[in-house]
Amino acid sequence: MEPGLWSIQAYSRDAKGNVVSLSEPTKVQGKHEAAVSLVLSKTEAKTTEIRATNVIYSLSLSGGAELHWEGYLSSETLEAGSWEVWKRHQDSFFWQKTKELPQGVTSFVDSEVRAHEYLYAVRFVAPPEAGLLFPSPLMESQGPKTGVLDVTWSFDHYFAPVSQRLSASALDVTGDSDPDPTFIDLIAHFRTKSDFAQRAQLLASLGLTMKREIPSLLAALVEPHPGSELSLEEWSTYQDDNLFLEPNWILEAGALDRVASNLPWYLEYLRIPGAHEETTGSHSVRIAVVDSGLNEDQLPASVRVLPGYNFVARSGDTRDDYEGVYHGTKVSRTISEAMPVVSLQPVKVLGAGGSGTAVDVSEGMLYAAGLHDSVVNPTPAHIMNLSLGQLSESSALRKAVERIANETDILMVAAAGNTPSGVRGPSLYYPAALAQVLAVGTASPGLDGPWRAYYSHYGHALDVVAPPSFAEGTSFSTALVSGVAGLMLSQGIDLRDIRSILTTTAMDIGLPGWDEEHGYGLVHAQWAAKDIRSLRLEVKDASGESLQEEVPLKGATKRFYLPPGEYTVEAWVNVQGGAFPQVGDYLGYAERIMVHESGEVDVSVTLSEKGN
Template identity: 30%
Template sequence: MKIEKSRHRKIRIITTLCSIILASCFLSSTFSSADFSLKEGNFAPTGKKTYQYVPGEIIVKFKDVATEEQIRSINSIYKTSVLYTSPYARFKRIKIPPDKTVSEMVELYRKSPLVEYAEPNYIVHAYWIPNDPYYSYQWHLTQINMPSAWDIEQGGISSIIVAVLDTGVAYEDYGSYKQAPDLAGTNFVSGYDFVNDDSHPNDDNGHGTHVTGTIAQTTNNGVGVAGVAFNCSIMPVKVLDAQGSGTHQQVADGLYWAVNNGAKVINCSLGGTYGSTTLYNAIKYAYDHGVIIVAAAGNDGSSSISYPAAYDECIAVGAVRYDKTRAYYSNYGIGIELMAPGGDTSVDQNGDGYVDGVLQQTFSGGDPTNFSYWFWQGTSMATPHVTGIVALMLSHGATGIENIRNILHSTAEDLGDPGYDNEYGYGLVDAAAALSYTEYPDLTITAISYSSTHLNEPVDIYVTIANQGTQDVTEDFYVDIYYDPSETPAKGETSRKEKGQIGDDWQHITQIIPAGESIQISFTHTFTTLGEHEIWTQVDTDDSVTETNEDNNIYGPESITVEVPPGDGTTTYWAVIAGVSDYLYINDLNYCDDDAQDIYNTLLADPNWNSSHMQLLIDSQATKSAIHSAINNILSGGFDQDDVLLFYFSGHGTYYYDQSPIDETDGYDEYICPYDMDITDLFTGIRDDELEDWLNVGINGVVTLDTCNSGGFIKLNGLTSKCIIVPGLSKKAITKGDGFTKDLQDISNLVTLTACDDNESAEESTSLQHGVFTYYLLEALDNTSTDINSNNKISAEEAFTYASPKATDFNPDQHPQISDKYSGELDLINTPFADLVITGVISTPNPSVSGQQVQVT
């Protein structure tokens, strides 16, 4: 530690790599009660623009003869909207256009013969200021408009816990440590010391005590100075040592501990040049748990924000002087968010006889028993002002990290260039404006639910609308709903009259929604296509309600799956059967067309199956679009939940490692290769989860895949339909990953049979003139011994039990797979079976076997 002696000693903390430094500069210009005499009225002006009335709105009382239609017509002409109607005197609080002044709109309304009176919405004050004797020297509190803020929320509530990650706090009498006298009435909860690894996070530096004072110094007790959120609770978390240094590990552990023990806000008046994964993960953990982190921008006077303030999850705070210019030491640049008073102890701009530092009680010289009142400067001193304001906002009912940030941004006093800039961010934080902004409703949609959804049948969709604000919603508004929008809905910018209908359907809501309560409305819609659909909703589409947060008005997407209709008690069998030997872009195979043809013939010979309900696609007929259309046409054209669908495919199969897997357990996507698949463009193939989407519509199904790696298809996670997959007869090998069988295994009531496992080739044989597994599957369907249950029927499960060991005996490198999710067994054909003709015949105990490989790079 280097101490530079001058009239104002500046303590500079030197740190090493990976350490955290205090984002402040300490000054030794101290004083005690004997140093000056307090004069009544020694109260520095705020220097802020104040209003005698609320800007942007007026009060209008219409005459009793005015009808609601006439009132709406007048408001429409003037482009105003009603914010509130008094239930007692029936006057209305009216929002005026942003390009009009209050006086202009008052005069316009006064000219109407239907108006009894119109006037500004004047403001009154309780004029409360704390009686702490040195409060008048806390220019920094009046600079951010704290007196008016306390009229709205006087000190906050104890259930809001603020964690102070710092050098500790002088919060208790313990051993050689003493409690700071002006913290005697402050609420404290248990903390932790990550430097000394104990439960007594006492301050051995002074920095943490000074910071804590700004947040929650005991206030209005006739002693010393005041704090911002003096009724909130402080959680002291020591992560910095007596020299003001700490490691990322200590800070990260402190963050986790604070979040897990109930902190709602975390103050980080510390920082360093470098970020790290350790530090970021802890910051992200806090953010994901809804905890607001306020961090100091740093004291290097550089254009780079220090860490952790530089992380997007943190509110980065810079420092201004008494004259609201950026303090020379305050970091700036991309990411600076707000400014707060940090002081400049080299000047006395307000002429009160003392340097313009931030005034709080702490100790000096490393002696935690020698307390006095110190003017310090730094972004460390600026940060707790914002932290305290956030605590007051939470106490006053504000919710949501981004909502609170948006309020702070929109209510900050603009400094520097108009709007956001890299020197001042959004400007100087304004406590009163931020708290005033929370005194509005906050409409949001919290849930969408729906009844069972079937094709071409009306479905009721229920939308829950909540008012999360602190005031009742008394004005009418619109709710819009969007079905499968091509773009994400955006907030409506003009009135519904001017823009017309915005969503696919809408409702006009006129009922009052009290603060903290919800209502539920319903829409009715008929879906005409099967599968997954997206629903979005938007509340207050035409922006008629003034809210604390308008960024939460859009809700979505909510996924809804449209299924086939309920059954009628009878079972109809349907089939899409495809086989590709002659490919457009890929090397050809030998017997896949025969596989498909013989499966078709075999089923058609049974009375359960009818050609009008079956579609056979061979070679060039079996394109991706044709296969999809065939399945969709069947499921959309009279199929119900008592029916059975067989999807059979014989041909090439491949896989691809997905860098961002969605439903894969090992990162691999499997594909079956239709006639027109181009290996250089995998979108031309049928992906495992794509097949899942086609079939996941509440059906019973039989899927047979004779392709390489087909075993991986058992792993599809999302299917809830009653789909039975008769394993693929995989012909062509290209895989090294999860196959279709594994991808489909979670489909309820699904039996999946595949020709091989997920890392195997499905072979076809010249002697059998079929794919190996398909050959034995066909044999199983024409063998009375397959009927294990002796019910004169052969099920998918029984067919697999017969075919699987025979296929492996024939080709030891091929292991067919089954996943049985069907409730009971799904019967395919009757037995004995008539006149089945299989093209291939086993002629030798050691037939030749050939496998086809396709390499995907």
């Protein structure tokens, strides 16, 4: 029994429902064990003659219960009093009083959505001025006649055919598999602040020279003294009680070097034109492009370029000198295609050959977040685009990502990585593989819709996929997703919610639900920008009465308890915000569904985009 003081009393009734004996009331404390012995004694007190008869219980489509009954009086004497409605769960033996109604009211509506799980009963209670007059017995209804309708839903997204000449065949598929990780110096990670304070002495005692330090990460860039007995590879695994060493890995730009298409099919695939009906962005949204720099004259006039920093040359010159590729510039252009009105900040961490070190990338990320120890950034980013990566894990990158995630709300978006000859198994590049980072893969057009591009890395940490842009590679898929995230932020969506909304609204491709090749699916820019995370299910009976329920876009099954009959189910994603389905909305039907008493029916509804 629930906590509280309870009064327990026993009654016995004869065949007519009259009380003939009762016990004295006994007090007990709920949530405690107690043994109670009740002794019933004969009573001369009378029982009210008013009885509830023909108690009828039915369910409405909304899930509530409707109760109707008749009042029967066995003599000419008219009694004042009231009706009590009681209910109990089918799995319980406790009746609970739900409502008290005047004598002249013989119906009751319980709006409880789960009313189908309860039994209902009615009794009459005489007023106190009638003296000792016991209530009538509970007259129990027989329960509703219902059946079960289980509704599941899926989506049929339309993807216009894309010429293979303009997509996959334009890709240069020559080249090696994943490049071997390389490094030319080391990163020393000190275990405590006290160890970092003694870095000069500790490094000198080991025969290591300090080239640069990162105090916020308790780390320093080092190299062995000339003539060291240990090779660079041998030093890279050194550790003691004060510090450990790791390679300063070379990270690569995540692009392939051929133009894929001059057509904006990729914008259509992401539903970016629909998102642009809501917003084209805002200069108040700042996206840091951590890359090879950017050349402002190659960007649309609607893009505002903020001052950044060059961590390769340690200067303010952030021009893109990656000749022949201009990776950072292309990434920036791709962001501007998704988000035409935006403020971009170049953070140059890749040199003229398109590569950079883990230290430079880590420092660049801290700078973009406004957390660098010595280089001040007055305009820290809201979103950080990381179209780069390396297969080997880096403690420096991990520590930078963790600090940014712990101290800011910045959304970090990173490329899953490319292998031109095809990916042989699950593996994501770092930093995309880290849990705090939104990992983006590439989906290319196929005969049956988009599928993972053969060069796109995949694995358990993959979040979403997107098409490439005018050039192939996960770099540009990542840039498109960063632009969509910027559109969402310009719409007032909380930065902390953007990641979950992107995954919730993504178009499920590949295997149903999340899968390691496509994550949660292909980004749907329009749904994301409008924060559309649910659809409406409407169940309508033959008389036109209907029940509406909002359910998650990626929900599993919605169960309805319905009176027997014929039904129609309509599923609607109200993209356009109208009172009735319009072009651009998603709509699906299932008709002539027969629900039988105590039966179960499974119905699957497929929603398609409503065309002209």
